Amino acid sequence: MEAKIAEIVSKYQSNPGFLVPILQDVQKAFNYLPREALQEVGTQLKVPISRIFEVATFYKAFSLTPRGRHQMHLCVGTACHVRGAAMIGDGIERVLEIKAGETTADLEFTFETVNCLGACALGPVLVVDEEYHGQMTLAKANKILNKLGKKVVSDEEED
Amino acid sequence: MSEMVTLTIDGRSAQAPAGTTILEAARGLNIDIPALCSNQELTPYGACRLCMVEITHGKRTRLVASCIYEVQEGLVVRTETERVNNVRRLVIELLLSRNPKHPRLLAIAERLGVDKSRFEVEVKGCILCGQCVRVCREVVGVSAIGFESRGTDRRISTPFNVAPVDCIACGSCAQVCPVDVIPFKEENGVRTIWKTNFELARCEKCGRYFAPMRQLAHFSRVTGLPLEHFTQTCVHCR
Missing domain, CATH: 3.10.20.740 (Ubiquitin-like (UB roll))
Structure with missing residues (x-):
């Protein structure tokens, strides 16, 4: 971990002004911001850990808890909402057995809602691993989850 | 000028x-x-x-x-x-x-001329003035505490909400707080702040507890003088 952090920090000439991009790179490398990694960033940049904790908790893009291998972002902005995003969200929560903002215990999926992705014409929008899927429906969402290896039992079969 | x-x-x-x-x-x-x-x-x-x-x-x-x-x-x-x-x-x-x-x-x-708030009371105590954070950073120079999160979740905290590693228990944050919401306690040679106990140094002459060991160690680090220079006697007995 130390070497990886050193590599990232040197990419930004150890300049504390680049703290946010450095944390972004750290998050990319470890999938989240592990406590030891933040401590190491602090030591190498000579920035107090309190300051780094401030920045890491300020931005929603940073996570201090492990994230899933697959990241799902469901837009619940106005346009997506009126086209039924809430129902899709409920469906995903049911299938993954987590609430929005959580990660499954097997670290396979993280599911979050976002407030607008600026792609309202495509609504409802579901972003899976940075890929945008428009005109989302519950069936389409289940199909995507299936493809990513989550066994989805459809509602009809459940009864 | x-x-x-x-x-x-x-x-x-x-x-x-x-x-x-x-x-x-x-x-x-x-x-x-x-x-x-x-x-x-x-x-x-x-x-x-x-x-x-x-x-x-x-x-x-x-x-x-x-x-x-x-x-x-x-x-x-x-x-x-x-x-x-x-x-x-x-x-x-x-x-x-x-x-x-x-x-x-x-x-x-x-x-x-305000006798009552028209807003729903949600007691947090802290008004987020940031004096504690600034005093720790600028005056004490250790930067042990900071803000956490943002918006309605914003609060003052120690990094990762655990015992603060850089804190020297000087108590400046509690002293500077305009609304006195940082708990600070001293009992039997132990100072408690940020939910952490810090051992106090005892004066060899008068026997009084006078300062946290961590703070004296900080003085020693900053001044380059040996730790014993600070830990043995209190200011009054010097």
Whole structure:
């Protein structure tokens, strides 16, 4: 971990002004911001850990808890909402057995809602691993989850 | 000495060095402006918004926070207008909804004619003025505490919400807090702050506990003098 952090920090000439991009790179490398990694960033940049904790908790893009291998972002902005995003969200929560903002215990999926992705014409929008899927429906969402290896039992079969 | 500028505050002429703030200039004229986040030992911050004043900008007037607005030549400031008091009343009501009991806030509220907050009370105690964070960073120089998160979740915390690694238990944060919400306790040679116990050094001559070991170690680090130089006797017995 130390070497990886050193590599990232040197990419930004150890300049504390680049703290946010450095944390972004750290998050990319470890999938989240592990406590030891933040401590190491602090030591190498000579920035107090309190300051780094401030920045890491300020931005929603940073996570201090492990994230899933697959990241799902469901837009619940106005346009997506009126086209039924809430129902899709409920469906995903049911299938993954987590609430929005959580990660499954097997670290396979993280599911979050976002407030607008600026792609309202495509609504409802579901972003899976940075890929945008428009005109989302519950069936389409289940199909995507299936493809990513989550066994989805459809509602009809459940009864 | 830096250049002096002349400005008008509540109809009175004031001289102030360039680079200082309206709040400082007003205090020089004995004009009392309520302020909770400003502290002359710390960099201006502009968080509490109680120090709002009205400045004239050509034909229009504008509200600014006097603790961060620098004086300018010919600036016309009014500190007690209807608009200013309206804003201050709103601000104190918002602060009271976080901390409805502190005498300091109640005194300001009374002065502004506010007897009750119109907002739902959600007791947090802390008003997020940031004095504790700034004193730790700028005066003490250890930066053990900071803000966490943002928006309605924003709060003061130690990194990762565990025992603060850089804290020297000096107690400056608790001392500087305008609403006294940082718990601070001393008992049987142990000082408790940020939910952490810190051992106090005992004076070899008078037997009194006088300072946290961590703080003395910090002095030793900063001055380059051996630790024993600080830990053996208290200031009074020296």
